[in-house]
Amino acid sequence: MSLWIDSVDGSESRFLPLSADFDVDVCVVGAGITGITTAYLLAKAGKRVCILERDVANCHSTGNTTAKITASHGLFYDYLLNTFSPELAKGYLDANLSAISNIKNIIDEENIECDFEFCDNFVFTNLDSEVAKIKQEVLTVQSLGFNAELVNSVSAPVDCLAAIKFPNQAQFNPLKYVNALLDKFISLGGMIFEHSKVCDVKPEGNFYLCFANDHIVTSKYVVFACAYPFVNVPGFYFLKMYQEASYIIGFRTSAKLFDGMYINSKAPIISLRTALDKNNERIVLLGGSNHKVGTDDDVSKCYSNLENLARSMYPDCEILYRWQTQDCISLDKIPYIGPFSSVWDNVYIATGFKKWGMTSSNVAANIICDSILGRVNKYSFVFKSTRFNPMKNSTEFANMLKQSASSLVLDRMRFPKEVLDSIPCNSAKIVDYSNGKFGIYKDMDGVFHAIKPYCSHLGCQLVWNDLAKTWDCPCHGSRFSFNGSSFYSPSINDLEVFIFRET
Numbered sequence: 001m002s003l004w005i006d007s008v009d010g011s012e013s014r015f016l017p018l019s020a021d022f023d024v025d026v027c028v029v030g031a032g033i034t035g036i037t038t039a040y041l042l043a044k045a046g047k048r049v050c051i052l053e054r055d056v057a058n059c060h061s062t063g064n065t066t067a068k069i070t071a072s073h074g075l076f077y078d079y080l081l082n083t084f085s086p087e088l089a090k091g092y093l094d095a096n097l098s099a100i101s102n103i104k105n106i107i108d109e110e111n112i113e114c115d116f117e118f119c120d121n122f123v124f125t126n127l128d129s130e131v132a133k134i135k136q137e138v139l140t141v142q143s144l145g146f147n148a149e150l151v152n153s154v155s156a157p158v159d160c161l162a163a164i165k166f167p168n169q170a171q172f173n174p175l176k177y178v179n180a181l182l183d184k185f186i187s188l189g190g191m192i193f194e195h196s197k198v199c200d201v202k203p204e205g206n207f208y209l210c211f212a213n214d215h216i217v218t219s220k221y222v223v224f225a226c227a228y229p230f231v232n233v234p235g236f237y238f239l240k241m242y243q244e245a246s247y248i249i250g251f252r253t254s255a256k257l258f259d260g261m262y263i264n265s266k267a268p269i270i271s272l273r274t275a276l277d278k279n280n281e282r283i284v285l286l287g288g289s290n291h292k293v294g295t296d297d298d299v300s301k302c303y304s305n306l307e308n309l310a311r312s313m314y315p316d317c318e319i320l321y322r323w324q325t326q327d328c329i330s331l332d333k334i335p336y337i338g339p340f341s342s343v344w345d346n347v348y349i350a351t352g353f354k355k356w357g358m359t360s361s362n363v364a365a366n367i368i369c370d371s372i373l374g375r376v377n378k379y380s381f382v383f384k385s386t387r388f389n390p391m392k393n394s395t396e397f398a399n400m401l402k403q404s405a406s407s408l409v410l411d412r413m414r415f416p417k418e419v420l421d422s423i424p425c426n427s428a429k430i431v432d433y434s435n436g437k438f439g440i441y442k443d444m445d446g447v448f449h450a451i452k453p454y455c456s457h458l459g460c461q462l463v464w465n466d467l468a469k470t471w472d473c474p475c476h477g478s479r480f481s482f483n484g485s486s487f488y489s490p491s492i493n494d495l496e497v498f499i500f501r502e503t
């Protein structure tokens with residue numbers, strides 16, 4: 001469980017499932033920070049809004065983030081300026097800086113207690129080969145009008161040859177913030193339904209029908225705030241986005257703690273901040289071990305690598321939390337915010353936040369609200385969601401094609417050697433059994449749980465994640481529990497399941 005979920009006393013459901021048909025102005029799909037912020041702003045503007053959440057509000061990325069609120073998204077501005085244009089780079093910077101003030105304004109206006117604090121953000125390196133890039137990034141950000149600074153020492157216990165400092169960024173407890181926004185949304189007449197997975201969206205005349213729990217929500221506007229959208233056509237987001245997982249540990253130490261928030265410029269990623277735990281004691285959050293979902297062969301090391309690093313920084317550290325989550329990354333690294341597709345008027349998308357969704361979700365909520373309310377938003381051109389330019393990240397595009405090809409064709413043809421007896425307890429393998437390919441998990445009691453190991457999204461072969469005990473999809477990042485239930489989009493349907501005992 002994450003520090004944030006623990007700090008608001010667990011991840012239990014607070015809201016009933018959808019159990020009747022409704023008509024609203026706007027149906028928001030997904031109750032993370034994006035959906036809740038959008039719904040809150042629209043309800044404040046007088047719209048009748050309903051949120052449908054497939055699981056429990058904030059149980060995915062938002063409940064498991066690191067929650068740095070910053071416009072400093074790695075070394076990004078020089079890339080934006082050179083790959084796109086100075087206007088786009090400046091638009092991205094200003095949109096994300098405004099998001100910090102917007103969040104602070106909401107906190108002040110609604111009197112939200114969420115441990116918000118201003119602090120500086122640093123992107124640092126201990127590599128000679130990165131120093132020139134950091135220097136260039138400082139110059140670029142300064143040229144875009146922000147007072148970034150070059151520094152060569154920081155208060156965090158990391159080796160630092162150079163760092164770019166973004167002053168006056170912020171951090172908070174994201175769940176205290178979004179839960180308060182959700183309460184405010186409800187007090188404004190908004191509705192939210194949990195355990196209400198939207199399994200289809202269909203246009204009908206000037207309206208859209210969202211189907212969940214055998215009921216229909218009819219609305220003029222739909223907002224996909226569900227991270228990876230489950231509707232494949234139109235939209236075609238499955239061709240332009242993948243998901244990456246990261247791991248976080250939270251630990252206590254008696255040592256003096258650092259100020260600010262940190263991330264290094266080049267993988268393997270090290271991300272650091274401090275936060276208040278539920279006893280109001282300051283602990284350290286250390287993140288990293290990033291990998292594309294469904295592609296790391298040795299996930300067992302994801303936490304141990306972080307723990308070893310923590311011990312090297314703070315020998316007396318006591319690990320209190322371990323958690324993991326994932327986020328969507330577009331191939332050109334810019335979020336998709338705006339119209340979902342040019343053929344579905346009034347349907348919006350906000351995704352591809354590249355692990356910088358605290359500010360990006362606020363940018364998205366404002367762009368989408370402005371569009372629904374007929375207002376101009378000066379940042380919408382930066383995030384244009386109907387663009388299609390995957391070659392901006394040709395390496396990742398090639399990886400996606402390679403993985404799709406291998407998952408869809410080659411792996412299906414390969415004959416695995418494993419036999420049932422070789423599956424250790426509490427683990428799984430893909431085996432041939434009764435003339436078919438099965439993913440078989442053997443639980444602690446020796447009971448086998450067998451699934452067809454093909455993703456219910458677009459059919460890629462799944463990979464067993466022995467750390468989380470899940471079936472993960474290398475193509476677009478869907479995830480399924482050991483018994484085949486889908487819990488991470490874009491998949492909607494569970495896997496085909498067979499249960500039997502070892503003979």
Ligand SMILES: Cc1cc2nc3c(=O)[nH]c(=O)nc-3n(C[C@H](O)[C@H](O)[C@H](O)COP(=O)(O)OP(=O)(O)OC[C@H]3O[C@@H](n4cnc5c(N)ncnc54)[C@H](O)[C@@H]3O)c2cc1C
Nearest residue numbers: 030032033034054062065066067068198226355356357358
């Ligand atoms: C390890 C890690 C660390 C991060 N750290 C930071 C950070 O320090 N700063 C920062 O800015 N960002 C950070 N991020 C990114 C940030 O957490 C995310 O971008 C942000 O939380 C995304 O919010 P969201 O509301 O769009 O998505 P989510 O929080 O994932 O919410 C989407 C919701 O939609 C629901 N849903 C999906 N499909 C359906 C459906 N069919 N019907 C109904 N509901 C559906 C899901 O159940 C989920 O609750 C981090 C991400 C990761 C992975």
Ligand code: FES
Nearest residue numbers: 455457458473476
């Ligand atoms: S997530 Fe798309 S095929 Fe699995």
